[in-house]
Amino acid sequence: MSNNESLLARRKAAVPQGVASAAPIFAARAENAELWDADGRRFLDFAVGIAVCNTGHRHPKVIGAVKDQLDQFTHTAFQVVPYETYISLAERLNEAAPIGDAKTIFFTTGAEAVENAIKVARTKTGRPGVIAFRGAFHGRTALTGALTGKIMPYRTGAGIAVPGIYHAPFPVAHHGISVDDSFAHLEALFKSDIEAKDVAAIIVEPVQGEGGFYVAPAEFMTRLRALCDEHGIMMICDEIQTGFARTGKVFATEYYDIEPDLMTVAKALAGGFPLSGLIGKRDIIDAPAPGGMGGTYGGSPIGCAAAHAVLDVIKEEDLCARADKVGARMKERLAEMKARPDTAAIGDIRGLGAMIAFEMVTEKGGNTPNPAVVSKLVAAALERGLIILSCGYWANTIRLLAPITIPDDQLEEGLDILEQALVAAAS
Numbered sequence: 475m476s477n478n479e480s481l482l483a484r485r486k487a488a489v490p491q492g493v494a495s496a497a498p499i500f501a502a503r504a505e506n507a508e509l510w511d512a513d514g515r516r517f518l519d520f521a522v523g524i525a526v527c528n529t530g531h532r533h534p535k536v537i538g539a540v541k542d543q544l545d546q547f548t549h550t551a552f553q554v555v556p557y558e559t560y561i562s563l564a565e566r567l568n569e570a571a572p573i574g575d576a577k578t579i580f581f582t583t584g585a586e587a588v589e590n591a592i593k594v595a596r597t598k599t600g601r602p603g604v605i606a607f608r609g610a611f612h613g614r615t616a617l618t619g620a621l622t623g624k625i626m627p628y629r630t631g632a633g634i635a636v637p638g639i640y641h642a643p644f645p646v647a648h649h650g651i652s653v654d655d656s657f658a659h660l661e662a663l664f665k666s667d668i669e670a671k672d673v674a675a676i677i678v679e680p681v682q683g684e685g686g687f688y689v690a691p692a693e694f695m696t697r698l699r700a701l702c703d704e705h706g707i708m709m710i711c712d713e714i715q716t717g718f719a720r721t722g723k724v725f726a727t728e729y730y731d732i733e734p735d736l737m738t739v740a741k742a743l744a745g746g747f748p749l750s751g752l753i754g755k756r757d758i759i760d761a762p763a764p765g766g767m768g769g770t771y772g773g774s775p776i777g778c779a780a781a782h783a784v785l786d787v788i789k790e791e792d793l794c795a796r797a798d799k800v801g802a803r804m805k806e807r808l809a810e811m812k813a814r815p816d817t818a819a820i821g822d823i824r825g826l827g828a829m830i831a832f833e834m835v836t837e838k839g840g841n842t843p844n845p846a847v848v849s850k851l852v853a854a855a856l857e858r859g860l861i862i863l864s865c866g867y868w869a870n871t872i873r874l875l876a877p878i879t880i881p882d883d884q885l886e887e888g889l890d891i892l893e894q895a896l897v898a899a900a901s
């Protein structure tokens with residue numbers, strides 16, 4: 475029995491099925507874009523812990539910063555004895571975020587950041603309602619799960635239909651949903667379900683992550699901002715999956731001509747260490763009273779040390795430009811794979827920067843989602859040494875999230891494997 479096999483058996487016996495793993499392998503070590511499993515097999519990692527290690531596994535600067543912090547102190551709780559690195563990290567994010575005069579608070583997980591964004595919006599406005607979008611993903615806690623716009627598997631059976639939360643369709647042109655359709659639905663919601671004056675916030679991902687890497691059209695974001703302004707609603711951009719150079723900018727919101735009121739960040743912020751944050755306009759994020767926000771581990775000194783290093787690396791290694799280069803090469807190769815007669819049928823290819831996805835469809839040139847081929851393709855890639863992830867409201871999308879620091883030869887190697895897997899999945 476291999477180590478992977480024995481670990482799989484132990485996992486099944488000891489860990490609930492609710493936490494599913496995309497790959498039936500177990501990590502032993504990882505370096506930048508490479509990962510070795512418990513059997514000693516090497517993989518290229520085009521998932522990096524779901525868009526977390528944008529700076530690669532174990533970036534030397536991140537590891538160095540964490541080691542230095544370990545030698546000083548590991549935990550005091552910012553709410554008990556605060557520390558400078560939390561403040562300086564807040565200052566850096568206030569400066570970087572497209573929010574204007576901002577303040578930042580730190581938490582541990584993305585879901586916690588979203589929970590607190592809603593808390594701030596409700597406290598500021600005194601209103602209960604929140605609108606999210608179909609296909610959105612905002613977390614798995616009771617509140618964030620209710621905001622998540624897909625029932626199976628995130629909400630099924632849990633009964634988390636929280637009062638005051640509504641969903642509108644996210645515009646996806648090639649699936650027949652226009653920006654006008656989304657706004658017609660929002661107006662209908664205000665007419666039939668909740669008055670606009672009772673809505674505290676509208677939360678939106680500039681590029682839907684788990685939903686399928688659908689990029690929000692510029693017109694959509696501008697109109698959403700105007701709608702929020704018209705009704706005094708807080709606009710929240712969830713940048714948890716899109717942030718920190720993944721899309722070719724530090725924040726995807728920078729692509730739009732808007733300023734959100736609040737912005738949630740996590741994942742790549744600390745390059746593999748648990749840290750999340752909520753950035754907000756000063757007069758809004760200050761709404762909760764002292765003690766109303768926080769958490770024992772929120773803004774851990776280890777996470778803050780790692781995040782400082784991540785921000786340094788993004789600048790020093792010009793990762794925004796590199797993301798554009800990596801993504802452009804992916805799109806070029808995917809277009810070639812799509813054109814081959816012997817690959818499984820690829821539909822839309824899309825994304826921003828190095829946040830790239832493609833849809834699997836039932837026939838070449840068609841647009842009908844083919845979710846059945848997705849697990850076959852993911853398994854075929856893994857068999858050949860490449861870790862990829864599926865996603866999508868229609869469950870037919872493959873997302874490519876290679877570290878932005880991936881060397882060119884490993885990017886080509888990974889794409890070669892993907893091409894072979896697409897051929898294998900066709901039969």
Ligand SMILES: Cc1ncc(COP(=O)(O)O)c(C=O)c1O
Binds near residue numbers: 586588611
């Ligand atoms: C856009 C977005 N929001 C929120 C979350 C939840 O973050 P976490 O899993 O750290 O709670 C995720 C996680 O995938 C995400 O992609």
